[in-house]
Amino acid sequence: MKARYQFPAVKPPMKTSTSGESSQWAVKRLLVIDDDVELCELLAEYLLPEGFRVEAVQRGDGGLERALSGEFALIILDVMLPRIKGYEVLRRIRAQSQTPVIMLTARGEEVDRILGLEIGADDYVPKPFNPRELLARIQAVLRRSSPGANDLNPPAPVHVIFGDIELDEGRRVARCGKRGLELTSVEFELLSSFIRAPGQVIEREELVKSVLGRELSPFDRSIDVHVSNLRRKLGPAPDGEERIKAIRSVGYLFIRDSVK
Secondary structure (H helix, E strand, O other): OOOOOOOOOOOOOOOEOOOOOEOOOOOEEEEEEOOOHHHHHHHHHHHHHHOEEEEEEOOHHHHHHHHOOOOOOEEEEEOOOOOOOHHHHHHHHHHHOOOOEEEEEEOOOHHHHHHHHHHOOOEEEEEOOOHHHHHHHHHHHHHHHOOOOOOOOOOOOOEEEEOOEEEEOOOOEEEEOOEEEOOOHHHHHHHHHHHOOOOOEEEHHHHHHHHHOOOOOOOOOHHHHHHHHHHHHHOOOOOOOOOEEEEOOOEEEEOOHHHO
């Protein structure tokens, strides 16, 4: 049975400037792929005053087609969908696109959350959810995807070469040796964090706060799955050793020796 949602009353739409942009940011298009029509309508109503225009699709096949159109800043994807399940939709999206994806999962189903992150989701929100939490996750993911986009004086793009790893923060492009790396926004930010602190242990709490934009909650393994995905995409260092070492109960260490 579908969970019923009690969304707070929506605020009046934000005033727009003469340039057609909102007072905070230009309206961004979101795609919601969920077969709960009522939820989709509530999300559209709730998110519009926050600067988002929502398009909803109730089937996996139709949602996949729209997701690959390149028209959306972010995709909100339910796990349980008719025609094509959410995981398969995510796999096919990731095969062709790095558009940020937030998965909607059943509360308490940790395996759902981990599987979604392993496939390439940027984040997840368990159902039923507080709409304010979903909004916070959306904003955090978009900040990672387009850092500095809402700053009046964004920092100058940084091009970093560290060993066989090359990171172009301006174009959001990463390479390892001769290979281009297809990284999600989270994986890109993780790699940037590690490269800036080689040989130093970065605590899980710090990574969750700086990369995911939230506080670490009990039993939250999201950051560990993202690190695992990044480690797999990077592969071993030229000397055959692992690049990112887990420090039990503390965090992660980007091995300085591995980039000599």
